[in-house]
Amino acid sequence: MIDQPDDWKGECSNDAPDCTSDEAMVARVPESAARGSLTKCAPLAKLVWFKSGGTADWLFEPADLDDLRTFLSRLDPAVPVMPLGLGSNLIVRDGGVPGVVIRLGKPFSGCEIEDGNVVRAGGGTPGILAASSARDAGIAGLEFMRGIPGTVGGFVRMNGGAYGREVADVLVDCTVVMRNGDSMVLPAEALRYSYRHSELPDGAVVVSARFRGEPGDPEEIGAEMDRIAEAREQSQPLRTKTGGSTFKNPEGGKAWQYVDAAGCRGLTMGGAQVSEKHTNFLINTGDATSADIEGLGEEVRRRVRADSGVDLEWEIQRVGRP
Numbered sequence: 001m002i003d004q005p006d007d008w009k010g011e012c013s014n015d016a017p018d019c020t021s022d023e024a025m026v027a028r029v030p031e032s033a034a035r036g037s038l039t040k041c042a043p044l045a046k047l048v049w050f051k052s053g054g055t056a057d058w059l060f061e062p063a064d065l066d067d068l069r070t071f072l073s074r075l076d077p078a079v080p081v082m083p084l085g086l087g088s089n090l091i092v093r094d095g096g097v098p099g100v101v102i103r104l105g106k107p108f109s110g111c112e113i114e115d116g117n118v119v120r121a122g123g124g125t126p127g128i129l130a131a132s133s134a135r136d137a138g139i140a141g142l143e144f145m146r147g148i149p150g151t152v153g154g155f156v157r158m159n160g161g162a163y164g165r166e167v168a169d170v171l172v173d174c175t176v177v178m179r180n181g182d183s184m185v186l187p188a189e190a191l192r193y194s195y196r197h198s199e200l201p202d203g204a205v206v207v208s209a210r211f212r213g214e215p216g217d218p219e220e221i222g223a224e225m226d227r228i229a230e231a232r233e234q235s236q237p238l239r240t241k242t243g244g245s246t247f248k249n250p251e252g253g254k255a256w257q258y259v260d261a262a263g264c265r266g267l268t269m270g271g272a273q274v275s276e277k278h279t280n281f282l283i284n285t286g287d288a289t290s291a292d293i294e295g296l297g298e299e300v301r302r303r304v305r306a307d308s309g310v311d312l313e314w315e316i317q318r319v320g321r322p
Contacts, residue, residue, distance in 0.1 A: 029058050029100060033074040036063035044092045044101065047084065049149070051241045053092025053290045054320060056101040064107045065177070065207055072205075073181025075100065081179060081203040082319060085154035086126065089244045094290045095321025102205055104153060113137045117213045118172060123153030123206040127160070130211070131225055140216025141170055146225040147232055149244055153206035158317075159193045163228055168193035172210040179203035196248055196315055237275045241284035246297055247312040255312055256280035259300055262307040269296035282316075294318055 031038060042059030045051050062068035072081070080099035084090075104124030111133035112120045119139060121130045127148040134142040147162035148155050156174050159167050171188040178184065178201065191198040200206070232238060247255040259265070259279040267274045271288030274296065275281040282293055301312050 029075065029079060033071045034060060034062070035067045036071075037061040042101070044084075044087075044097065047103070048087030048090050048092055048243075049241060050087075050091060050243050050284050050288070050290070050293060052094070052284055052288055052293060054094050054096030056097045056099075058100045059103060060100050061103050061105050062107070065183070068102070068177055068205065068207070069181045069183060071181075072177060072179060077179070081205075083123075083153055083157075083205045085124070085151035086149065088149040089154070089158070089316050091243060091290050091294055091316055091318045093294070093318065093320035093322055097320040104151070104205070104207070108153075108207055109151075113139070114210070117141075117215060118210050119213065120208060120210045121152045122208050123151065123156075125152045127151070127155060134211075134213055135218050135221040135225060138216055138218050138221070139213035140221050141165075141213035142211055143221055143224040143228060147228045152209050156191075156206045156209045157198055157200050158196055159191075159198055161196070163231070166193075167211075170211040170213060172212050174206050174209040176200065176204045176206050183207070235278055237277045237281050237283060240275070241286075241288075242275065242281050243293075243316045245280050245315050246282050247280055247301075248315045250310050250312065253310070254280075255315075258304045258308055258310050258312065262300070262303040264300045264303055267296065267300065269299060272296040274300060290320075291322070 039059045042056045044056050045053050060071060062071065082097060082099065082101050084101050084103045108122040108124035110122050111125060111130055113133070114120055117139045119130060119134050119142065127145040127150060130152060131142050131145040144162045144165040148160045150160060154160065155167055156171065161167065168188065173185050173187045175183060175185050191200055249255050256279045259274065264274045265279050266276045270292030271285050272292040273283045273285050275283050282296060284293060297314065304310055304312050
């Protein structure tokens, strides 16, 4: 994103003619407190995998950790804050997101290797980079991150997992900036992980995390990463506008199997479709609104409930105004 000129006063982006921001909320954001990029009425569709949805009242991309802490400490406590990673597991509703969306960019993306087979990764680090850094250092056990389409901050919050492992298996601790601007280190047990869920407070931003693996051979680690990449390519609609796994796997079963059994493969609503390749994925076929996508998901849930009695839970996050 191009930084705004010094005399910029916060006009709505030209890319967002239908900005639906709450002006009272917008007025509570201290523009002078930000050194990074702060954009009013920022379009979010281009930042999420579904390529749909409305604007953020504000989008803040902090210049560094101090910038993030200062901004949050000066932000009116009544203004909601939502961290945004790669937008891979997210529906942004068409009415947009109130308050401030925080996106961690290059200053928060990178990895360091520590003693004891530990990888420290910034909150904006893509999963593939974290896995590759571990491979290059001969650290095994983090290969599954190759299969998580998101950033460290997102999958620490959501206990992301793939191919038999999840973040709870390898997380040592994470550094977070709380809603009031304070930073603290939280050990893994403080997050009280469960399946695709943590108790990280709302508005807290994960700025880095440490993961512990075990000694391994880089070639063998790389081969496992390649296997995961190939498995994803073969089984998932990766080259479409999608949001990843839509529903959590119910206990003792697979979500896609229940969706398939309910006759939902290929089901459409507006521009949204249930993937024919993997029925736990929804697709934007080109012009879907977020209402189409979410509505289709709810229809799938209704049909599965009627067919099998299973009440599928959303795994994809749905945020913003209807």
